[in-house]
Amino acid sequence: MAKAGRKKIELNPDKVKRLAAQGLSQKQIAKAMGVAWGTLNANRKRSKKFNDAYEQGVALGISEVTSSLYDQALGGNTVASIFFLKNRDEKRWRDKIETTHDHRLSLSNVLDSAKNRLIDVTPEPKKIAKIEKIGE
Secondary structure: OOOOOOOOOOOOHHHHHHHHHOOOOHHHHHHHHOOOHHHHHHHHHHOHHHHHHHHHHHHHHHHHHHHHHHHHHHOOOHHHHHHHHHHHOHHHHOOOOOOOOOOOOOHHHHHHHHHHHOOOOOOOOOOOOOOOOOOO
């Protein structure tokens, strides 16, 4: 007798690896394969081979782009060189950002400034009309 329930959708790990290497997110891979993200995720949880294919694809894509960037940097591409160095040795190659501090700041200046910005929201008192006594 056949097992009740939905039939499992098996996805091709090689195709997933190729799409992951191209930088697609899991949602984008699922869409490219014509399935819901849940189906892709179920395959990743169910099959170590499938999950490994996804992770290898991600690593492969990063590796290929890194190699290309490195080759361009060595080939004299100044922009690639700068990008590579800023990302690989941030402490020595990051952009310098200078900050200045105004040391004339005081609590009384801050409070005075805040008071000047406040809007008086106190309502005007209402005038009460004189009540006439009955019988007058």
